[in-house]
Amino acid sequence: xxxxxxxxxxxIDERVSQYRGxxxxxxxxxxxxxxxxxxxxxxxxxxxxHGPMLRIAIPYGMLSSAQLRKLAEISRRYDxxxxxxxxxxxxxxxxxxxxxxPEILAELASVEMHAVQTSGNxxxxxxSDHFAGVAPDxxxxxxxxxxxxRQWSTFHxxxxxxxxxxxxxxxxxxxxxxxxxxHDIGLEVISDERGxxxxxxxxxxxxxxxxxxxxxxxxxxxxxxxLSYLEAILRLxxxxxxRDNMYKARxxxxxxxxxxxxxxxxxxxxxxxxxxxxTTVTDAEFDRISGHFEPPAWxxxxxxxxxxxxxxxxxxxxxxWVKRCVHAHKTPGYAAVTxxxxxxxxxxxxISEAQMIAVADLAxxxxxxxxxxxxxxxxxxxxxxxxxxxxxxxxxxxQRLATANIGLLTDMICCPGGDLCALANARSLPIAAAVHxxxxxxxxxYDIGDISLNISGCMNSCGHHHVAxxxxxxVDKNDExxxxxxxxxxQGNSATIGxxxxxxxxxxxxxxxxxxxxxxYLEQRTASERFIDTWQRVGADPFKARAYAGRxxxxxxxxxxxxxxxxxxxxx
Amino acid sequence: MPRIIKHMQVIEDxxxxxxxxxxxxxxxxxxxxxxxxLPLAVWLLRRDEIVAAGLELGVWLDAGEGPEALADDLxxxxxxxxxxxxxxxxxxxxSARLLRERxxxxxxxxxxxxxxxxQLFYMRRCGIDAYAVRADKDIDKALAGxxxxxxxxxxxxxxxxxxxxxxxxxxxxxx
Ligand code: HEM
Ligand code: SF4
Numbered sequence: 001x002x003x004x005x006x007x008x009x010x011x012i013d014e015r016v017s018q019y020r021g022x023x024x025x026x027x028x029x030x031x032x033x034x035x036x037x038x039x040x041x042x043x044x045x046x047x048x049x050h051g052p053m054l055r056i057a058i059p060y061g062m063l064s065s066a067q068l069r070k071l072a073e074i075s076r077r078y079d080x081x082x083x084x085x086x087x088x089x090x091x092x093x094x095x096x097x098x099x100x101x102p103e104i105l106a107e108l109a110s111v112e113m114h115a116v117q118t119s120g121n122x123x124x125x126x127x128s129d130h131f132a133g134v135a136p137d138x139x140x141x142x143x144x145x146x147x148x149x150r151q152w153s154t155f156h157x158x159x160x161x162x163x164x165x166x167x168x169x170x171x172x173x174x175x176x177x178x179x180x181x182x183h184d185i186g187l188e189v190i191s192d193e194r195g196x197x198x199x200x201x202x203x204x205x206x207x208x209x210x211x212x213x214x215x216x217x218x219x220x221x222x223x224x225x226x227l228s229y230l231e232a233i234l235r236l237x238x239x240x241x242x243r244d245n246m247y248k249a250r251x252x253x254x255x256x257x258x259x260x261x262x263x264x265x266x267x268x269x270x271x272x273x274x275x276x277x278x279t280t281v282t283d284a285e286f287d288r289i290s291g292h293f294e295p296p297a298w299x300x301x302x303x304x305x306x307x308x309x310x311x312x313x314x315x316x317x318x319x320x321w322v323k324r325c326v327h328a329h330k331t332p333g334y335a336a337v338t339x340x341x342x343x344x345x346x347x348x349x350x351i352s353e354a355q356m357i358a359v360a361d362l363a364x365x366x367x368x369x370x371x372x373x374x375x376x377x378x379x380x381x382x383x384x385x386x387x388x389x390x391x392x393x394x395x396x397x398x399q400r401l402a403t404a405n406i407g408l409l410t411d412m413i414c415c416p417g418g419d420l421c422a423l424a425n426a427r428s429l430p431i432a433a434a435v436h437x438x439x440x441x442x443x444x445x446y447d448i449g450d451i452s453l454n455i456s457g458c459m460n461s462c463g464h465h466h467v468a469x470x471x472x473x474x475v476d477k478n479d480e481x482x483x484x485x486x487x488x489x490x491q492g493n494s495a496t497i498g499x500x501x502x503x504x505x506x507x508x509x510x511x512x513x514x515x516x517x518x519x520x521y522l523e524q525r526t527a528s529e530r531f532i533d534t535w536q537r538v539g540a541d542p543f544k545a546r547a548y549a550g551r552x553x554x555x556x557x558x559x560x561x562x563x564x565x566x567x568x569x570x571x572x
Numbered sequence: 573m574p575r576i577i578k579h580m581q582v583i584e585d586x587x588x589x590x591x592x593x594x595x596x597x598x599x600x601x602x603x604x605x606x607x608x609x610l611p612l613a614v615w616l617l618r619r620d621e622i623v624a625a626g627l628e629l630g631v632w633l634d635a636g637e638g639p640e641a642l643a644d645d646l647x648x649x650x651x652x653x654x655x656x657x658x659x660x661x662x663x664x665x666x667s668a669r670l671l672r673e674r675x676x677x678x679x680x681x682x683x684x685x686x687x688x689x690x691q692l693f694y695m696r697r698c699g700i701d702a703y704a705v706r707a708d709k710d711i712d713k714a715l716a717g718x719x720x721x722x723x724x725x726x727x728x729x730x731x732x733x734x735x736x737x738x739x740x741x742x743x744x745x746x747x
Binding site: 015038039157159162279281 | 638659660661662663665666669674688690693694695697698709710713716720721722723724725726727728732733734735736737739740
């Protein structure tokens with residue numbers, strides 16, 4: 001993975017000093033709460049329901065075991081010995097002390113980490129495929145491009161105070177695992193007919209209260225032009241994005257207002273001034289960064305491991321785990337492994353200090369000391385020998401990290417919701433827990449098969465509910481928690497925004513409604529269909545009819561966006 | 573006399589910023605005799621009158637006003653102000669860069685409005701070289717904001733070479 005050189009380190013250290021000074025000025029009364037807000041947000045510090053929340057950047061989800069150990073130590077010394085992984089591959093600490101945040105950032109800097117631009121109206125953490133570098137279906141490793149963008153976007157002087165937050169994702173595989181169409185800019189690494197590497201550039205995607213999928217603004221951009229081209233887009237957005245209404249401030253609204261053709265024309269016009277300048281990336285720089293992502297020392301192994309194959313045949317629980325949690329690797333004899341952070345009784349994406357230490361040990365022992373965070377809020381060991389899987393499974397089981405539910409109903413993406421988040425309309429964690437309770441039989445989950453269920457506590461959509469097969473959204477009606485359900489969304493190459501099936505439900509009804517939807521699928525599916533396929537084939541009506549059968553239709557709630565705490569939202 | 577930061581130090585400064593009060597119009601507002609930054613609308617309407625009178629005047633651009641409107645006048649303007657109506661309104665960073673990089677403006681670019689210590693580094697990188705720090709803030713302390721980081725990743729006005737080109741040069745020297 002990328003290691004800092006002395007300049008990278010110096011910049012991060014200077015950032016810590018800057019932040020220390022800002023906090024000191026705040027405590028001395030020289031910076032008001034309002035004046036501190038944009039500064040602390042650009043260092044990941046929010047003020048939430050119970051106090052501060054710190055969001056730590058994990059660039060494109062890559063972590064070393066040493067970094068994870070440091071996160072464990074920080075969570076114990078400065079928090080409640082637990083961390084939360086987010087859909088942006090970051091980690092949130094929910095209980096830090098305000099005054100101690102400079103110390104936490106200094107600790108992070110000691111392992112080449114930071115919380116820079118994890119919030120605020122700036123370019124946020126770059127996200128990517130959690131199987132980058134090992135996926136059999138990838139064209140090239142996307143991480144060097146992510147790192148190039150990380151450096152370019154870090155402390156960018158022109159784009160630190162955009163109309164709104166700005167999220168960039170990069171995918172280089174045949175299957176999009178980074179939801180690039182739900183980002184302000186989505187980059188797909190492709191090669192042209194001559195084999196030159198470049199990007200298909202999508203712009204104007206985003207979730208939130210106006211979910212929109214990104215559109216192609218350029219079919220092919222040679223890779224050397226990536227930074228100047230992005231500067232052209234960002235400059236247009238910085239100058240002309242709306243600043244009068246925070247709900248209309250994302251670039252997707254500007255793209256919509258101009259139309260993608262006109263937007264593309266303006267980008268090209270701006271870019272004409274910038275292209276081929278000093279910002280054109282050199283091959284030497286691509287090579288330098290790529291050098292940091294050299295594959296680990298994979299051994300030459302046979303495609304199959306006889307001991308492993310024998311265990312698969314005899315140990316059903318192990319075989320189930322392999323089926324759900326072990327993924328193809330481009331190198332013979334190796335596999336990528338997902339450690340599920342979706343065990344029953346645990347908030348999705350939460351990890352305890354003890355688990356962090358255990359995972360760091362597992363990474364050292366089985367996967368070259370590195371791991372990744374997925375946007376589905378799980379952890380990945382990317383380079384495990386087939387022959388080691390059984391032992392890894394047993395050790396992971398001991399840590400409750402081997403729930404064999406990846407890609408199944410209980411592998412939910414879920415935001416912190418009303419238990420922790422000040423913007424929430426409703427709690428999301430109890431819904432996740434209720435889903436676990438209702439669907440606690442693994443065999444039943446296997447029978448249902450591939451499905452996604454995501455939960456957001458409000459329209460901000462941090463839980464990606466729009467792109468889930470079944471999406472659950474907390475809405476607020478007269479201070480009561482209600483839940484609106486969407487069906488038919490999906491991520492990946494055929495990313496789709498789900499459709500609302502009708503009026504909202506009471507919390508207690510949600511598990512039953514999910515079950516009703518699933519029953520329709522189980523009754524109507526053909527042998528090869530997943531939930532989403534059946535939905536697309538038979539249409540919404542049977543699902544709707546069953547979801548509302550026997551329910552009192554008068555108890556309906558409108559989708560109410562709670563517009564409290566606007567200031568915090570502006571910078572969130 | 574008010575003080576600003578210029579050439580990396582705090583100095584006294586006699587320029588004023590004219591904003592149109594309620595009821596005043598660009599057509600009718602009195603042109604001050606002392607050095608003043610005028611709203612863009614006044615300049616565009618009364619450029620000939622101003623030039624003929626030989627007054628020491630500049631123009632300030634509000635955040636939503638791009639430098640395009642001044643493209644033909646730059647040689648006549650010793651100072652151009654760029655306004656930051658709010659700390660978090662970042663449009664004028666782009667205006668400043670465009671003035672320097674696209675229009676090759678060599679006069680003073682002055683940050684006006686909600687200007688505080690923690691923007692100065694980015695402002696400097698974008699080509700702003702004078703800073704009218706908000707009057708209620710300690711301008712001597714704010715000076716420290718110009719030198720927060722000792723290196724920069726991106727190319728900008730202060731450093732036209734991105735770090736990756738300079739890194740490569742260092743490596744070659746070392747080799
Ligand atoms: C608890 C503190 C949090 C706050 C205050 C917060 C706030 C927000 C807000 C206001 C938005 C809407 C932005 C917009 O529409 O312009 C948003 C979007 C989002 N947040 Fe959060 N969030 C929080 C936690 C999280 C967590 C835990 C995750 C990951 C699980 C997350 C991931 C996202 C994502 C993926 C989006 C959608 C991005 C888009 O609109 O394109 N956030 N957040
Ligand atoms: S979706 Fe709403 S409730 Fe959930 S974390 Fe985001 S802002 Fe908070």
